[in-house]
Amino acid sequence: MVLRAYQFYAVEAILDKALNTNNNGYIWHTTGSGKTLTSFKVAQILKDEEKIDKVLFIVDRKDLDYQTTKEFNAFCEDSVDGTGNTKSLLQQLTDKNTDLIITTIQKLDIAVKGHKRELDSIKDSKMILMFDECHRSQFGEMHENITDYFTNIQFFGFTGTPIFADNANKTRTTADIFGDRLHTYTIKNAIRDDNVLGFMVEYIGKYKDKTKFDIEVEAIDTKEVMEDESRLSKIVDYIIANHDKKTYNREYTSIFAVSSIDVLNKYYKLFKEKDHDLKVATIFSYSENEDHEEGDLPRDNLESYIQDFNEMFGTNHSTKNFRGFDQYYVDVSKKSKENKIDILLVVNMFLTGFDNKYLNTLYVDKNLQYHGLLQAFSRTNRILNEKKKQGNIICFRNIKNDVDKSIKLFSNKEALEYIIVEPYNVYVEKFNAVTEMLKERTPTVQSVDELKDENEDKEFIQIFRELLRLMARLTVFTEFNYNDLNLPEQAFEDYRSKYIELYEKYKKVDINKTSVVDDIDFEIELVRRDNINVAYILELLKQLDVTSPSFKKDKDFIINTMEGSLELKSKVELIEKFIDGTIVPQDNEIDVEAEFDNYMAKEKAKEIKTFIQEENLEPIKVQFIINNYEFSGKIKDTNVEDSLNDELGLIQRQEKVETIKQKIIDLVNKSHGNNY
Numbered sequence: 001m002v003l004r005a006y007q008f009y010a011v012e013a014i015l016d017k018a019l020n021t022n023n024n025g026y027i028w029h030t031t032g033s034g035k036t037l038t039s040f041k042v043a044q045i046l047k048d049e050e051k052i053d054k055v056l057f058i059v060d061r062k063d064l065d066y067q068t069t070k071e072f073n074a075f076c077e078d079s080v081d082g083t084g085n086t087k088s089l090l091q092q093l094t095d096k097n098t099d100l101i102i103t104t105i106q107k108l109d110i111a112v113k114g115h116k117r118e119l120d121s122i123k124d125s126k127m128i129l130m131f132d133e134c135h136r137s138q139f140g141e142m143h144e145n146i147t148d149y150f151t152n153i154q155f156f157g158f159t160g161t162p163i164f165a166d167n168a169n170k171t172r173t174t175a176d177i178f179g180d181r182l183h184t185y186t187i188k189n190a191i192r193d194d195n196v197l198g199f200m201v202e203y204i205g206k207y208k209d210k211t212k213f214d215i216e217v218e219a220i221d222t223k224e225v226m227e228d229e230s231r232l233s234k235i236v237d238y239i240i241a242n243h244d245k246k247t248y249n250r251e252y253t254s255i256f257a258v259s260s261i262d263v264l265n266k267y268y269k270l271f272k273e274k275d276h277d278l279k280v281a282t283i284f285s286y287s288e289n290e291d292h293e294e295g296d297l298p299r300d301n302l303e304s305y306i307q308d309f310n311e312m313f314g315t316n317h318s319t320k321n322f323r324g325f326d327q328y329y330v331d332v333s334k335k336s337k338e339n340k341i342d343i344l345l346v347v348n349m350f351l352t353g354f355d356n357k358y359l360n361t362l363y364v365d366k367n368l369q370y371h372g373l374l375q376a377f378s379r380t381n382r383i384l385n386e387k388k389k390q391g392n393i394i395c396f397r398n399i400k401n402d403v404d405k406s407i408k409l410f411s412n413k414e415a416l417e418y419i420i421v422e423p424y425n426v427y428v429e430k431f432n433a434v435t436e437m438l439k440e441r442t443p444t445v446q447s448v449d450e451l452k453d454e455n456e457d458k459e460f461i462q463i464f465r466e467l468l469r470l471m472a473r474l475t476v477f478t479e480f481n482y483n484d485l486n487l488p489e490q491a492f493e494d495y496r497s498k499y500i501e502l503y504e505k506y507k508k509v510d511i512n513k514t515s516v517v518d519d520i521d522f523e524i525e526l527v528r529r530d531n532i533n534v535a536y537i538l539e540l541l542k543q544l545d546v547t548s549p550s551f552k553k554d555k556d557f558i559i560n561t562m563e564g565s566l567e568l569k570s571k572v573e574l575i576e577k578f579i580d581g582t583i584v585p586q587d588n589e590i591d592v593e594a595e596f597d598n599y600m601a602k603e604k605a606k607e608i609k610t611f612i613q614e615e616n617l618e619p620i621k622v623q624f625i626i627n628n629y630e631f632s633g634k635i636k637d638t639n640v641e642d643s644l645n646d647e648l649g650l651i652q653r654q655e656k657v658e659t660i661k662q663k664i665i666d667l668v669n670k671s672h673g674n675n676y
Helices: 003-021 035-046 063-075 086-094 105-114 114-124 140-151 174-178 188-191 229-246 262-273 298-313 324-336 370-382 400-409 413-419 424-441 446-450 454-474 487-507 533-545 553-563 567-578 592-614 619-632 639-641 649-673
Strands: 025-029 054-059 100-104 128-133 153-159 179-184 198-203 253-258 280-282 342-346 359-365 390-395
Touching: 003 025, 003 063, 003 179, 003 324, 003 649, 025 174, 035 054, 035 063, 035 128, 035 639, 054 105, 086 100, 086 105, 086 114, 105 114, 105 140, 114 619, 140 649, 153 174, 153 324, 198 370, 198 400, 229 262, 229 359, 229 390, 253 262, 262 280, 262 342, 280 298, 280 324, 298 324, 359 370, 370 390, 370 400, 390 649, 424 454, 446 487, 454 487, 533 553, 533 567, 567 592, 592 619, 592 649, 619 639, 639 649
Parallel strands: 025 153, 025 179, 054 100, 054 128, 128 153, 198 390, 253 342, 253 359, 280 342, 359 390
Antiparallel strands: none
């Protein structure tokens, strides 16, 4: 790994303080910008300094201990031995061979208060303390106990959201505790540099006439109204209706942050009662919330929710087991990061320190402010791919003023326009402006075929790629409607087909030939249509009736739909043969899917046989390559070489291997059945 420029300067600033002074300090690097890597590099350098005995990395609560240890070890295997309990921590502190320790502020506080005799030998040792997320949780008695006990320490903090005078709430600021700010990299900087995403914030409620759910929100501040089950039910209905759109048909996942455990219980119950196939899980800390009515204890409820989780995923977690809650926490984190949980219901957990690149949506039904707000929003802004353009924030409370204040505070007054994604109508205007450029260059879809050379192809590709980017922005808005655009849906899909044809054309250009299109990233992720797949086409095939007057029109619709899909374009010829051969049954008792799979298997076998004969290959070895490619997505050159029967020179052999590999890929993609 190579440090980014701002990380390098932060490391240098801490090293200068630690090695040349006795002063403390803190780093303000916005959430998602790689503070763990920065702190690891500092710790790695400092622990090897002769005059430094130990480096301690201190997280602000137990939840982060597992994740931080895992992240440190990801940078350098087995570099850190995370402490599982206070006894283990004491052993590491007194072990001269342990120079880098990760622990929690709670465990270190217990150690210095209750085990002073054991720690006597290291009390005066030179130590560097690194505090992760050094905002308010580091401001209390525990921090003072630790820093007062050790006599020869320096401490440095990392935070994405410092405590300033504006959000200090009459307590001390980050600078009061940690001293000088040593380096700054704000959210405005990170978004400008494409290191994190911006946010699209939507406020769903009664004040917004376009929503059909009429959710009480504006000027409502009473607990009774906000927690009324009829209001919560409408919010659940809204999420069920819009979740697939917000997450690109669940290519991404979400967190739902609510105001209390009592409200979480109501939401969980509503999700269980309603008709949907979303995978909903939840987690919260039960030990700190015992002020509930008899029969509604948080631990009992959580245990019930954990059993639902076990049933969903075939696990065996329980709060009744030793370290059972910790194990459940780790598994919830893991399942969310694997995109196996659609909605994770939380009160406070996972709203800080949780990095999940597949998380793109945060539903909010709680009041958030300042650092808590930006921390929660920033769970959604990790960069993944071209389709993930921003973090989606769906607010069921009118917290716009708090959003504006938070963003101004953690950047500057001018930053608001860079951080919040622009309103829907702005993207409509931009889309229509680019549409004018498209029509000037290619007035009709057919005129794309009349482009004279690569330079004109390149110009069309660049223009339509920008339309694809804008469409990716537009489609996540609830109010999105093709009628607002100056390019009808069918025309957009037709142009998309031409874009794909050019992609296919230039993808197959001789690798030794220089092309003016070589420097263009087609960003083919943007042309994928998640809702158009083999299963969708099969549903259309089931409805075909060769005796109907609309048969030709229905057939053309299926073919055109497939032409506009990158995944299905290669299957057009097979599907057309399937239809024209009147294989599609009109008898509803016949299984269309079974017939289709049988047909595809036969066609695939035929094509493989022809391919082997034409290329003079070893049949068994080719079948092994195909099977392996279908399973792993990889083809080894050595396996292809082994399947050749022809005697070839070195250059001819290399060219032949590349040709065979591409033909196998095309063949599998063309004839593969429902596995998309």
